[in-house]
Amino acid sequence: MKKLMLSAAITAALFAGQAQALTLKGTAPNQTPDLSSTALTAQTVSEVWISGSSAATPFVEKSVLADCSGTIYKYANSTTDFTWICDSSIAAGTVNIVHKRDGGGSVTAVQSVLGVTVPTYATVASLDTATACGTPSSAGVSTCTGATIVAASHAGDINLADVDSGQFEIAANGGQVGASALANKSVATQIYGVVVNTKLRNAMQVAMLASGSLKPVAAFKADGVTPGVSGVDGCTVGDESELCMPNLTTSQISAILGNNRVTDWSNLYFGGTDNVAQSLVGVQAVGDKPANSTIHACLRTAGSGTLATFNVKYENQCFSGNEALVTSASQLIKPETSVLPGFAKIVHSMSGSGDLENCLAGLNDGATAGTFTLPVLKPVNSARWAIGIMGTDRNAPATVGAAPSKKYRFIKIDGVSPSAENVVKGKYKFWSELAHVGPQPTNTLAIDILANLGSANQITALNVTHNFGISGFLGNATNASFLPTLATSPIVGGLINGAFDPARPVNLYTHATASGLSLNHCRAPSIPTGAKAVQAFN
Numbered sequence: 047m048k049k050l051m052l053s054a055a056i057t058a059a060l061f062a063g064q065a066q067a068l069t070l071k072g073t074a075p076n077q078t079p080d081l082s083s084t085a086l087t088a089q090t091v092s093e094v095w096i097s098g099s100s101a102a103t104p105f106v107e108k109s110v111l112a113d114c115s116g117t118i119y120k121y122a123n124s125t126t127d128f129t130w131i132c133d134s135s136i137a138a139g140t141v142n143i144v145h146k147r148d149g150g151g152s153v154t155a156v157q158s159v160l161g162v163t164v165p166t167y168a169t170v171a172s173l174d175t176a177t178a179c180g181t182p183s184s185a186g187v188s189t190c191t192g193a194t195i196v197a198a199s200h201a202g203d204i205n206l207a208d209v210d211s212g213q214f215e216i217a218a219n220g221g222q223v224g225a226s227a228l229a230n231k232s233v234a235t236q237i238y239g240v241v242v243n244t245k246l247r248n249a250m251q252v253a254m255l256a257s258g259s260l261k262p263v264a265a266f267k268a269d270g271v272t273p274g275v276s277g278v279d280g281c282t283v284g285d286e287s288e289l290c291m292p293n294l295t296t297s298q299i300s301a302i303l304g305n306n307r308v309t310d311w312s313n314l315y316f317g318g319t320d321n322v323a324q325s326l327v328g329v330q331a332v333g334d335k336p337a338n339s340t341i342h343a344c345l346r347t348a349g350s351g352t353l354a355t356f357n358v359k360y361e362n363q364c365f366s367g368n369e370a371l372v373t374s375a376s377q378l379i380k381p382e383t384s385v386l387p388g389f390a391k392i393v394h395s396m397s398g399s400g401d402l403e404n405c406l407a408g409l410n411d412g413a414t415a416g417t418f419t420l421p422v423l424k425p426v427n428s429a430r431w432a433i434g435i436m437g438t439d440r441n442a443p444a445t446v447g448a449a450p451s452k453k454y455r456f457i458k459i460d461g462v463s464p465s466a467e468n469v470v471k472g473k474y475k476f477w478s479e480l481a482h483v484g485p486q487p488t489n490t491l492a493i494d495i496l497a498n499l500g501s502a503n504q505i506t507a508l509n510v511t512h513n514f515g516i517s518g519f520l521g522n523a524t525n526a527s528f529l530p531t532l533a534t535s536p537i538v539g540g541l542i543n544g545a546f547d548p549a550r551p552v553n554l555y556t557h558a559t560a561s562g563l564s565l566n567h568c569r570a571p572s573i574p575t576g577a578k579a580v581q582a583f584n
Contacts (some may be wrong), residue, residue, distance in 0.1 A: 061267045065135040068116075076178035077557040078190055079119050079131055081170050086141070092134065092491040093143040097165045097202035098155025100148035100398040101236060101352050101437040102480055102499075103128065105519060107312040107347045108508045109498035111185060112143045117186045121173050123195045124417070126150075126398055129168050130187075134491075143170060147202070148398050153220040153349025155205035159228055159484035166197035172370055183263065205494040209358065210557070220349035220356060230565040231486070232479040233499050234551040235520035237438045238355055239456040239464040239476060240299055242292070243410035244365055246431035247455040249330055250292035250316070251283045256329045258288060258318030276558060286449050286515040288336020293458040300360045302391075302433060303343055309391045311339040311431055342389035344405035344434035352399065354479040355567070357437050364568035380466070393416070397439060406432050406454040438464050439518035442510035456512065465515035470554055479522065479557055481565050499524045502550050510553065521555035523574050 069085050070077040107130065111118055114132035121129045126149035134140035145167040147154060157163040159197050212226035213219055220483060242250065254260040257506055263280035294302070298314070306315065312327040312575035323462040327339050347351040357363040394409075396402040402415045408415035408430040412423075420427060434454070441450045448533030456464055459476060468474035480499070498504045509518040555571035558564060 047409075067356060068119075068131070069305050078174075078176045078179045081174035082169070086170070090137070090140040091143060092140050092169075092489070094135065094203050094487075094489055094492045094495065094497075095165070095167055095200045096144065096146045096204040096206065096492075097158045098147070098204075098206035098483070099152045099208045099351050099480065100126075100400075101208055101238075101424070103146060103399075104439055105145055105234070105236075105480075105499065105508055106495075107187075109495050109501075109504060110142075111187070112113055112501075112504060113494055114186070114496045116186070117182050118185075119179055119190050120187050121168060121176065121190050121193060121195070123168050123197070127166075127168055127195075127197070131173075134495060135281055144491070144495070145200075150397065151346060152207035152209070152351030152354065153214050154221070155202065155207045156194075156211045156214045156222050156225050156228070158205050160204040160222060160224055161210070162222065164199040164201060166199050167547050168193075168195045169198050172196035172501055174372060186490075193579060195570070203487045203489050204496055205482045206233070207483050209354045209478045209567045210481050211312075213354045213358065213484045213567060215351065215353075215362070216357070216363060218348060218363070219354045228483050229485065229563070230481045230558075230562055232522050232524055232556060232558040232565045233482055233496070234480050234505060234522060234525075235469065235477055236355075237464055237466060237469055237474075237517050237519065238352060238476045239436055239438045240243050240294065240459060241406065241434050241436045241441075241454045243406045243432045244428055244453045244455060245334075245336075246311075246433065247292055247457070248283050248464075249321060249326060249334065249431060251281065251285065251290065251313070252334070253316045253324045253326045253329050254292060254318075255281060255283070256326040256472065257316045257322050259316055282515055286447065286455075286513050288463050291456070291458050291550070292512060293461055293464055295460055299459065302341060303345070303356070304361055309341055311341055323402060336430045337426050338424060338430065340430075341392045342430045342432040343391060343407070343570060344402050344432050345393055345395055346402060346435070347395045347397055351478070352435055352437065355476070357477075358567050359476055369549050392421075394421075399440065402436065403440070403452055403454065406451065408435055410453040433498050437518070438512070439508065439510055442512050442517075446511055446513060450512075451467070456514070462515035464517055465512070466517050466548075466551050467515055467521055469520060470546045470552070472536055472555065477520075477553075478567060479565060481573055502552075505551060506549055509548075516548050520551045522558075523552055523554055524556050524558055 068078040071080045103360040110130045115135040116133050118130055118132040130144045132142050134142045134266040136354045138372045147165040158165050172195045173193050175193045176190040179188040181186045214222045214225045255262050260281045265284055271422045313356050314326040315322045315439045396405050402417035404416035408418040408420050409430040412429040414420045440453045462468050462473045469477050470573050497521045505519045505521050509516050554573055557567045557569050557571050
């Protein structure tokens with residue numbers, strides 16, 4: 047039997063007179079926590095189950111980590127289930143075990159509250175079969191591998207949906223009868239974007255440069271100006287700056303992703319300042335065109351909150367006669383043809399945001415990538431241009447100005463980039479409010495994690511910096527923790543400071559009432575009752 051060993055942090059805790067916490071088994075550097083029933087019986091254990099939104103998982107992880115001390119051990123079951131285990135930072139001598147169910151997306155949270163389907167999570171006993179836990183990351187997270195994970199059903203303590211539960215009564219979002227009657231409380235604002243794989247981004251820049259809607263570096267050279275700052279001094283293909291981001295209009299996005307509309311990239315034209323229209327396909331060099339110009343869309347399965355948000359914002363879901371997105375069944379009914387142009391767009395419905403990233407990368411390279419299996423493509427299996435939807439907390443560059451590591455890029459919508467500042471200014475519309483669905487939790491750890499999700503400090507720490515600015519999440523003006531003090535508000539009784547503050551990012555607008563309740567994304571977002579927008583934006 048392997049000798050049980052204590053980490054330095056645990057030893058220090060014992061000397062401080064605290065109760066014994068996580069015990070490790072094995073030898074360094076791949077020690078794993080002892081999660082046997084015998085070991086855990088000797089501990090105080092606080093266990094929480096979280097269902098729903100996969101888009102919010104990075105946000106949830108940060109909120110879980112905020113209640114941990116020392117090393118955090120993370121277990122992943124594919125890309126749909128996660129468990130974090132750590133010593134508690136809020137209750138000495140307590141071990142926190144937090145499970146997150148991503149599979150199925152936001153509708154899982156709604157089904158959990160309705161009792162239609164009870165989500166499954168990894169059992170602690172099966173996690174104990176892990177054979178190694180790696181070196182902790184800069185955030186203190188050690189990823190554990192080798193476990194034979196067994197799942198068991200459990201009701202969620204926290205049930206998160208990217209939009210209010212009522213949106214999931216619509217068939218395109220899962221058709222959950224009774225969902226609109228559930229309680230919904232706004233937690234935080236999530237910012238989304240339309241993304242294209244890198245080969246399509248480059249192609250869009252080629253067409254926009256040819257049409258004059260992007261200004262090339264050569265134009266500055268002709269004027270005798272030496273190009274210097276990326277974007278400011280002209281654009282080139284592959285430029286990562288905000289000024290050189292490709293753009294689609296709301297109408298174009300709706301047509302590209304809506305049913306029975308545009309099916310082929312050859313239908314897309316870019317117009318410049320001199321009414322010069324350039325075909326996206328026609329202007330490309332021969333070697334840069336895909337073998338088939340049929341539109342490929344990497345989207346999410348029905349029940350995804352990301353998809354539901356898109357349906358509200360771009361497919362008129364809230365009105366009768368709305369036109370839903372084309373479904374993944376189209377791929378089976380009308381596969382990609384060898385005739386150009388294509389006659390039906392191909393939709394790849396992915397179960398999670400990580401899977402969607404794999405879809406974009408796989409089509410970009412013409413190869414299977416992670417959880418995405420490349421389908422049979424005609425006339426040959428090769429790269430394809432693809433478009434999708436994604437939370438903006440993903441794929442930020444390591445340093446500002448650098449290229450992001452993953453093979454897709456965010457684009458502008460109606461000429462506006464998906465930055466947090468543009469949301470606050472009312473210029474960017476593709477965002478939603480993360481909702482806690484159903485009764486509020488009673489578990490102390492669950493209550494604290496939920497509070498972390500709405501914390502100003504937490505959101506500031508979580509946000510990422512893209513080349514187009516800070517993005518990811520915003521605090522809600524209906525959340526008391528975001529209300530400024532008299533020292534920060536220039537008007538007495540003012541509830542929100544209208545200027546965007548990256549250290550205290552607050553969305554001035556909400557789909558909820560002033561209390562944060564009665565959340566309804568079919569309601570036009572507005573400033574809460576009694577609040578004052580200090581600054582008028584232009």
